[in-house]
C-alpha cells in the first residue's frame with residue numbers, strides 16, 4: 001500500500017485526476033551484469049526527492065503545483081520480456097489518460113517498454129538517449145530485453161540520437177548511425193554538439209537518461225561508471241534547449257544504483273528529474289488544462305518499421 005506522495009507534496013496535488021504528471025517507478029534489476037542494486041533506485045530517488053526544495057530558482061517556478069501522481073510501481077520480474085511488456089502497457093495506459101508520463105528505473109532494459117509505448121502513441125518519434133553505453137546489441141545473454149539491448153529496437157523504429165557514448169562493442173558499429181551519435185571524446189572538443197543534435201530531432205522527443213552518462217565524479221552510484229562523462233550544467237543547458245525547442249512527450253531516468261554511504265547521486269537524480277519537469281512546464285499555468293498531444297490513430301499504425309523521415313525537420 002502506498003503511503004507517501006512524490007516529494008511529500010500535498011495529497012490534493014497527488015491525485016491522478018488532477019495531476020498533469022505521472023511518475024511510474026520500475027524497481028527492476030534482472031539482467032545487470034556487474035553491480036546489482038538498480039532495483040533500489042526508485043526508493044532512493046523518492047527519499048532524496050522528499051528532502052529537496054520544491055522552488056526552482058532558474059525557472060522561478062514550483063512545478064509540483066501542476067500535480068504529480070505517483071503510480072504503483074511496476075514489479076513484474078518473472079522474465080525480462082514480461083517486465084518489458086508490463087512497462088509498455090502501464091506507460092501506454094497513462095499516456096492515454098492525457099498525462100505527461102515519466103518513469104524511474106531500474107536498469108536500462110525497462111526503456112524498451114517505455115520507448116515502445118511512446119512510439120505507438122506519437123508519430124515520427126525521436127528518442128534522445130543520454131548514456132555512456134551504446135546499448136545497441138540485438139540480444140545479449142539469450143534475451144532481447146537485456147540492458148545491453150536497451151535501444152536496439154529504438155534504433156530500428158525511431159529517430160534515435162545517442163549522446164555521451166564512450167563504451168561499446170565493435171559489433172554495435174553495424175547497427176549504430178554514426179551521424180546521430182555524439183561520442184563523449186568528440187563532445188569534449190566540439191562547442192557545436194548541442195545545436196547539431198537538436199537539428200537532427202523531429203518535433204516529438206522522448207528522452208531516456210541512463211545516469212551513467214554523467215561523470216563518475218558527480219554520479220558514482222551507478223552500475224557501470226565510465227570516466228569522461230557529462231557534467232551538471234552542460235547537461236542542464238542541453239536539456240533546457242531541447243525542452244524549449246521541441247515537444248518533449250515524456251522521459252525516463254534509469255540505472256541509479258544507490259550507495260548507503262554516499263547519497264549525492266540520489267540527490268542528483270532527484271534534482272535532475274525535478275529540473276526536467278520545471279523545464280517542461282515553465283510556461284504552463286497550474287490552473288490551465290494540459291494536452292499531452294498523443295495521437296490515438298497512431299497506435300493502429302505499424303511503428304515497427306525502420307524509421308524513415310523524408311521531410312525536413
Ligand SMILES: [Mn+2]
Nearest residue numbers: 108131135210
Ligand atoms: Mn544504458
